Amino acid sequence: MANDQLENLKDLIDEIEEYLEDDNFADVSQQLNVLKPAQITRILERLSDRHRAFVYLLLDKDLALRVFEGLSPVLQSDLVNALQDHDTAELFLGLAPDDRVWLLDELPATVASKLLQGLDVDERAQTSALLGYPEESIGRRMSPQFITLREDNTAADALARVQSRLRSAETVYYLPVIDSGRRVLGAVTLRELMGADKTQRVEDLMGPVRTAEVTEDAEAVARRTARRGTFALSVVDHEERLVGIFTLDDAVRILEHEDSEDVSRQGGVEPLRRPYLSTPVSRLVRSRITWLLVLAVGATLTVQVLSVFEATLEQVTVLALFVPLLIGTGGNTGNQAATTVTRALALHDIEPRDIVRVLTRELRTGFMLGLLLGSLGFVITALIYEFEVGLVIGLTLLAVCAVAAAVGGVMPLLARAIKVDPAVFSNPFISTFVDATGLIIYFMIAKAILQI
Amino acid sequence: MANDQLENLKDLIDEIEEYLEDDNFADVSQQLNVLKPAQITRILERLSDRHRAFVYLLLDKDLALRVFEGLSPVLQSDLVNALQDHDTAELFLGLAPDDRVWLLDELPATVASKLLQGLDVDERAQTSALLGYPEESIGRRMSPQFITLREDNTAADALARVQSRLRSAETVYYLPVIDSGRRVLGAVTLRELMGADKTQRVEDLMGPVRTAEVTEDAEAVARRTARRGTFALSVVDHEERLVGIFTLDDAVRILEHEDSEDVSRQGGVEPLRRPYLSTPVSRLVRSRITWLLVLAVGATLTVQVLSVFEATLEQVTVLALFVPLLIGTGGNTGNQAATTVTRALALHDIEPRDIVRVLTRELRTGFMLGLLLGSLGFVITALIYEFEVGLVIGLTLLAVCAVAAAVGGVMPLLARAIKVDPAVFSNPFISTFVDATGLIIYFMIAKAILQI
Numbered sequence: 049m050a051n052d053q054l055e056n057l058k059d060l061i062d063e064i065e066e067y068l069e070d071d072n073f074a075d076v077s078q079q080l081n082v083l084k085p086a087q088i089t090r091i092l093e094r095l096s097d098r099h100r101a102f103v104y105l106l107l108d109k110d111l112a113l114r115v116f117e118g119l120s121p122v123l124q125s126d127l128v129n130a131l132q133d134h135d136t137a138e139l140f141l142g143l144a145p146d147d148r149v150w151l152l153d154e155l156p157a158t159v160a161s162k163l164l165q166g167l168d169v170d171e172r173a174q175t176s177a178l179l180g181y182p183e184e185s186i187g188r189r190m191s192p193q194f195i196t197l198r199e200d201n202t203a204a205d206a207l208a209r210v211q212s213r214l215r216s217a218e219t220v221y222y223l224p225v226i227d228s229g230r231r232v233l234g235a236v237t238l239r240e241l242m243g244a245d246k247t248q249r250v251e252d253l254m255g256p257v258r259t260a261e262v263t264e265d266a267e268a269v270a271r272r273t274a275r276r277g278t279f280a281l282s283v284v285d286h287e288e289r290l291v292g293i294f295t296l297d298d299a300v301r302i303l304e305h306e307d308s309e310d311v312s313r314q315g316g317v318e319p320l321r322r323p324y325l326s327t328p329v330s331r332l333v334r335s336r337i338t339w340l341l342v343l344a345v346g347a348t349l350t351v352q353v354l355s356v357f358e359a360t361l362e363q364v365t366v367l368a369l370f371v372p373l374l375i376g377t378g379g380n381t382g383n384q385a386a387t388t389v390t391r392a393l394a395l396h397d398i399e400p401r402d403i404v405r406v407l408t409r410e411l412r413t414g415f416m417l418g419l420l421l422g423s424l425g426f427v428i429t430a431l432i433y434e435f436e437v438g439l440v441i442g443l444t445l446l447a448v449c450a451v452a453a454a455v456g457g458v459m460p461l462l463a464r465a466i467k468v469d470p471a472v473f474s475n476p477f478i479s480t481f482v483d484a485t486g487l488i489i490y491f492m493i494a495k496a497i498l499q500i
Numbered sequence: 501m502a503n504d505q506l507e508n509l510k511d512l513i514d515e516i517e518e519y520l521e522d523d524n525f526a527d528v529s530q531q532l533n534v535l536k537p538a539q540i541t542r543i544l545e546r547l548s549d550r551h552r553a554f555v556y557l558l559l560d561k562d563l564a565l566r567v568f569e570g571l572s573p574v575l576q577s578d579l580v581n582a583l584q585d586h587d588t589a590e591l592f593l594g595l596a597p598d599d600r601v602w603l604l605d606e607l608p609a610t611v612a613s614k615l616l617q618g619l620d621v622d623e624r625a626q627t628s629a630l631l632g633y634p635e636e637s638i639g640r641r642m643s644p645q646f647i648t649l650r651e652d653n654t655a656a657d658a659l660a661r662v663q664s665r666l667r668s669a670e671t672v673y674y675l676p677v678i679d680s681g682r683r684v685l686g687a688v689t690l691r692e693l694m695g696a697d698k699t700q701r702v703e704d705l706m707g708p709v710r711t712a713e714v715t716e717d718a719e720a721v722a723r724r725t726a727r728r729g730t731f732a733l734s735v736v737d738h739e740e741r742l743v744g745i746f747t748l749d750d751a752v753r754i755l756e757h758e759d760s761e762d763v764s765r766q767g768g769v770e771p772l773r774r775p776y777l778s779t780p781v782s783r784l785v786r787s788r789i790t791w792l793l794v795l796a797v798g799a800t801l802t803v804q805v806l807s808v809f810e811a812t813l814e815q816v817t818v819l820a821l822f823v824p825l826l827i828g829t830g831g832n833t834g835n836q837a838a839t840t841v842t843r844a845l846a847l848h849d850i851e852p853r854d855i856v857r858v859l860t861r862e863l864r865t866g867f868m869l870g871l872l873l874g875s876l877g878f879v880i881t882a883l884i885y886e887f888e889v890g891l892v893i894g895l896t897l898l899a900v901c902a903v904a905a906a907v908g909g910v911m912p913l914l915a916r917a918i919k920v921d922p923a924v925f926s927n928p929f930i931s932t933f934v935d936a937t938g939l940i941i942y943f944m945i946a947k948a949i950l951q952i
Contacts, residue, residue, distance in 0.1 A: 058851075084708070086728065093849075214695045221673050221690070238673070238690065243666045256536070274756065276538065277749035296748055297729035304726065307759065308843065314766075315839025316832060324844035325857065332865045336836045337872060343832050344873060350824035361817050368813050368820040372802035372935055375824055380768060380795050384788045387767025391760065392776035397546075399510075405777065413784045420789060421796060483824055 057087065061094050068099055077106040085111060089118035093323055101130035113142040122321045125154035128163075140166060144218065145174045146191050146298065152179065153188075178292075186269045187262040189302060190283045190292030191218035197225045199233060199251035203244040210238065219295055222280035225254045230289040232257050232282045259284050262291050267306045270299035313472045316343070339476075346480035350375070353484050357491040363500050366433060370441055371487070378448040378486040381417060382478040385410050385456030390470045393460055400465040406457050414453025418446035440494045447493070448486045455481055509539065513546050520551055529558040537563060541570035545775055553582035565594040574773045577606035580615075592618060596670065597626045598643050598750065604631065605640075630744075638721045639714040641754060642735045642744030643670035649677045651685060651703035655696040662690065671747055674732035677706045682741040684709050684734045711736050714743050719758045722751035765924045768795070791928075798932035802827070805936050809943040815952050818885060822893055823939070830900040830938040833869060834930040837862050837908030842922045845912055852917040858909050866905025870898035892946045899945070900938045907933055 060079065067076045080088055080103065088107065092100050092115065104127060107115060116124060116139050128139070128151070140148060140163045152160045152175075164172055174192045181187025195217045197206045210220050221238045234254030244253050258281040260269040273281060273296060283292040312319040316339040320327050354361070354371075361368055389406060392398045398406060422445035430438025456478050460470035494500070512531065519528045532540055532555065540559065544552050544567065556579060559567060568576060568591050580591070580603070592600060592615045604612045604627075616624055626644045633639025647669045649658050662672050673690045686706030696705050710733040712721040725733060725748055735744040764771040768791040772779050806813070806823075813820055841858060844850045850858060874897035882890025908930050912922035946952070 090848075211694060214691060220694070239666060242663055242672070274752045277752060279749070296752065297731070300726045300729060300748065300752060308847075311843055312839060315835055317836045317839055320840065320843075323847070323849040324840065325850060325854070325861075329861055329864045329868065332840070332861065333868045333872075335840075336833070336865070337869060340829065340832055340836065340869060340873065341876075344825065344829050344877075347825040347828045350828070351821050354821040354824070358817060358821065361820050365810060365814045365817070365820075368817075368823070369803050369806040369810065371820070371823055372806070372827055372939070373796065373799040376799045376802070376931070376935070377792065377796050380792055381788070383767055384769045384792070387764060387769055388772065388776065388784070388787075391763060391772075395775070396542075397775040398777060402777070409777075409781055409784065412781045413788070416781065416785045417789060417792060420785075421792065424793075425796075479828070483828070487824070 057090060057094075061091055064091065064103065065095070065099065068102060076103060080106060081108050081111060085114035085118055088115045092119065093123065094326070096326060097126055097130060101127060104131070113139060117143065117147065120321075121150040121154045124151045128155060128159060141171070144191065145171070145178055145193065146189055146218075148175045149178045149188050153183075182263055184266055185263050186260050186266045186283055186294060187292070189266045189270075189298055190262070190294045191298070192292050193218045194290075194293040195220060195223055196290065197223050197236060197250050197254075199225055199227065199249065199254075201250045202246065203241055203248045203250070203253065204246040206236070206241050206250055210241070218293060219280060222293065222295070224257060224282045224290055224293065225250055226290050232259060232284055232288060232290045235282065237279070257282050259288075260294060261286070266302055269294060270302040270306075273299040274303055310469075310471060313469070314475070316340070316475070343476050343479065346476055347483065349480055349484045350487060353487045357487075360491055360495060360500055364494070364498060366437060367440075367491070367494055370429075370444075371490075374441070374444055374448060374490055375483045375486050377421065377445060378452040378482040379479050381414060381449045382452035382456030382459075382482045383475070385414070385453040386460055386470075386474040386478055389457045390460040390474065393464055393470055398461075400461045403458060403461050406461060407454055410453040410457030411450055414450040415446070417453065418449030421449060422446035436497055440490075440497050443493050443497075444486075444490045447489045448482070451485055451489070452478070452482045455485075509542060509546075513543055516543065516555065517547070517551065520554060528555060532558060533560050533563060537566040537570055540567045544571065545575065546778070548778055549578055549582060553579060556583070565591060569595065569599065572773075573602040573606045576603045578774075580607060580611060593623070596643065597623070597630055597645065598641055598670075600627050601630045601640050605635075634715055636718055637715050638712050638718045638735055638746060639744070641718045641722075641750055642714070642746045643750070644744050645670045646742075646745040647672060647675055648742065649675050649688060649702050649706075651677055651679065651701065651706075653702045654698065655693055655700045655702070655705065656698040658688070658693050658702055662693070670745060671732060674745060674747070676709060676734045676742055676745065677702055678742050684711060684736055684740060684742045687734065689731070709734050711740075712746060713738070718754055721746060722754040722758075725751040726755055762921075762923055765921070766927065768792070768927070795928055795931065798928055799935065801932055801936045802939060805939045809939075812943055812947060812952055816946070816950060818889060819892075819943070819946055822881075822896075823942075826893070826896055826900060826942055827935045827938050829873065829897060830904040830934040831931050833866060833901045834904035834908030834911075834934045835927070837866070837905040838912055838922075838926040838930055841909045842912045842926065845916055845922055850913075852913045855910060855913045858913060859906055862905040862909030863902055866902040867898070869905065870901030873901060874898035888949055892942075892949050895945050895949075896938075896942045899941045900934070903937055903941070904930070904934045907937075 064076050064079060088111070092103060095103060104112065116127070119127065143151065152163070155163070164175065167175065177192060178188050178190070193216055195210055195213050197209065201209070206223070210223065214220055223236045223238065223241070224232050225234045225236060226232055235257040236250060236254045240253050258278055260281055260283050262283050262285050273294065278296065280293050280295040282290055283294050285291050309319045316336070318335040320331070320335060389398070422442040425445045426438045426442025429441040456474070459474040459478055463470040463473035516528050516531060540563070544555060547555060556564065568579070571579065595603065604615070607615070616627065619627065629644060630640050630642070645668055647662055647665050649661065653661070658675070662675065666672055675688045675690065675693070676684050677686045677688060678684055687709040688702060688706045692705050710730055712733055712735050714735050714737050725746065730748065732745050732747040734742055735746055737743050761771045768788070770787040772787060841850070874894040877897045878890045878894025881893040908926070911926040911930055915922040915925035
């Protein structure tokens with residue numbers, strides 16, 4: 049969105065909030081109903097919960113449904129809760145089956161089941177079928193509304209079939225071909241169908257089909273779809289029978305959701321799910337405190353290590369000056385290695401069984417980094433302090449960088465091997481381990497060289 | 501990709517590498533030419549540069565082109581360089597204009613211009629037009645091959661027009677409607693066209709059109725396209741004239757590329773661009789050393805701050821024990837705030853001008869976090885060491901958390917205001933600033949309470 053559009057939006061929101069404070073609903077309604085659904089969606093995202101429900105009720109009915117579709121499931125759920133029974137059944141009916149599942153995942157069970165009851169038998173069956181698949185599976189995110197073709201259809205038959213089902217399907221551009229047992233044999237695009245002779249048979253037109261199993265992890269399938277730029281793929285059950293299709297725009301939606309969570313978790317915060325400015329401070333605190341405590345408890349290890357060397361510190365206080373620099377550099381080196389290896393894992397460039405190769409490469413990389421930083425550290429410290437202190441700092445940097453890179457490189461592989469998210473798991477362990485080990489290395493080297 | 505498939509791929513690669521070592525090209529060729537293009541692409545990604553070119557030459561011509569399309573521009577460029585003139589002109593000809601630009605961006609200028617010369621006049625004009633737009637602009641990533649409609653076309657006319665241009669266009673599913681001056685008036689989907697009466701006019705069918713300006717930043721446009729799940733949008737010049745279309749799969753491709761870079765840079769490494777195991781260690785070192793040096797130079801500030809308080813440290817060595825814990829907690833709190841705010845910025849939930857609101861919220865959040873951690877720190881430290889030390893640690897945690905959250909929250913906004921990437925800019929500044937400030941706070945509090 050261009051910047052001036054955003055500015056306008058902000059001004060509009062301020063205006064709307066003023067009107068609401070004055071209970072001037074007519075003006076709000078007039079302001080809103082000339083806007084595009086996407087603009088209203090963005091306005092609703094920025095309002096407080098109470099205002100949001102109010103403003104929503106002021107929208108014309110058709111507009112309201114399109115705006116609702118554009119909201120994230122969390123905000124949809126907030127809205128449904130706020131609106132109580134008012135209008136919610138109709139909103140729910142207007143959503144596609146897979147969008148209904150996104151929303152149901154957010155709603156309290158009682159509200160969810162009440163909404164489900166409001167659907168007619170067919171719609172309920174479709175939605176319930178999706179709900180029957182495991183959480184986080186592609187089954188919950190696929191669309192059960194698709195158009196299938198048969199091998200022996202002619203291109204003309206197939207086009208007629210598409211023509212007759214234009215309205216009901218999620219997409220008409222991707223057409224799976226099935227046999228009598230509903231097993232997927234291939235897929236045809238509408239473009240291929242239109243380019244064919246009328247009498248050509250679908251079996252001669254169809255290309256190989258990309259499939260996902262219905263219980264597969266939704267994120268993994270989405271990532272595969274996005275990486276290949278596939279327009280859609282067929283979702284099949286254990287017996288290769290077609291149960292749904294999954295399109296690129298759904299993949300993009302899942303990845304936005306997941307990436308947002310990943311970025312947060314890597315920064316040590318739980319995802320907020322609601323816009324920042326409308327999240328209460330207490331919730332911000334809750335999203336951060338656990339991780340902060342875990343890391344702080346880990347950091348008490350450094351206190352313990354240092355207290356072991358307290359006598360050394362008392363003798364040579366100057367050693368204390370370099371503690372933040374040394375463990376900071378160790379932490380940075382470890383994080384760099386972890387970032388690279390986590391990325392390579394995500395791209396399937398490496399697998400957990402490559403652990404020895406990764407370890408060797410990271411040790412070499414860390415050693416070379418340590419050599420560069422250590423030489424620099426040695427020269428500078430020797431000049432400012434004394435030769436021996438320079439030697440201690442130089443050697444410690446060398447050792448810490450090598451250890452940190454190795455630990456940072458291996459940690460994501462271990463995380464993957466025990467099936468936890470490498471990006472989230474690695475950070476606290478690297479910092480705790482590298483900090484403590486780095487300090488031990490530092491004081492061992494210092495004691496040896498300074499002979500204390 | 502399922503795990504067993506990957507295992508098979510690894511075995512296959514080992515086998516191919518063995519054959520290559522033995523110069524057994526016939527077997528390699530036989531092995532490869534039965535595979536799907538996507539599988540061969542993944543195999544090529546994993547081979548060394550030398551092997552990759554060899555293997556590539558062993559592919560059947562048709563297969564070779566499809567494999568080439570699947571490779572990332574960097575690997576395409578490696579391959580073109582390795583193959584010299586051999587076959588490259590043909591490969592280049594087989595790519596779509598926008599894919600050619602991705603590749604040209606990677607190639608040395610001399611190779612690039614030679615390849616361009618090899619195109620016929622029309623193809624060269626299309627590709628050169630894209631190359632004429634600024635780097636990083638959507639102009640370089642859009643497709644110049646699209647099908648346009650006119651307002652007064654009937655649905656039947658329009659369908660016939662689509663039918664006649666099935667082969668040449670990037671997509672046939674999204675159809676911009678233009679006037680005689682090539683200005684975009686709206687857009688129709690093929691689905692809408694098929695659902696209309698034959699005599700209905702396009703102007704009655706078309707919906708509002710989403711556009712991007714050709715000089716807009718490609719990433720921003722891609723993110724907008726993905727967020728809205730738009731299938732395609734029209735790219736226009738300064739006079740609103742249609743110059744290209746941009747489809748969701750291109751958006752996904754750009755975002756994968758950008759996200760990969762962002763993740764790397766946030767971890768303090770330059771993106772590798774090539775698979776991890778085929779990146780030489782020297783290149784791993786180069787991707788990390790700059791950032792590591794910058795952070796180390798920043799960390800020398802902590803040495804300077806500590807040396808100011810060296811006398812205090814000599815008197816009360818126990819203070820040194822908590823240094824890593826305190827600055828570590830400060831760093832973590834700052835990173836958490838920066839992560840949340842950076843994310844909110846990316847989602848346009850906040851803008852740089854919200855800086856005061858963000859500052860207030862983060863100060864409050866940091867204060868509450870500090871209160872929790874500080875109380876805990878006070879109790880534990882007072883029990884193990886002594887009351888006064890506990891008080892120093894508790895109060896320092898409180899102050900450091902508040903400062904760190906405020907700094908971490910504000911830094912991304914400042915970064916955005918001076919137009920640098922918040923995610924990359926924030927980290928080193930937060931750690932340097934919070935480490936140094938935290939130490940100053942620590943020793944000030946210590947001096948006040950311990951009366952030294």
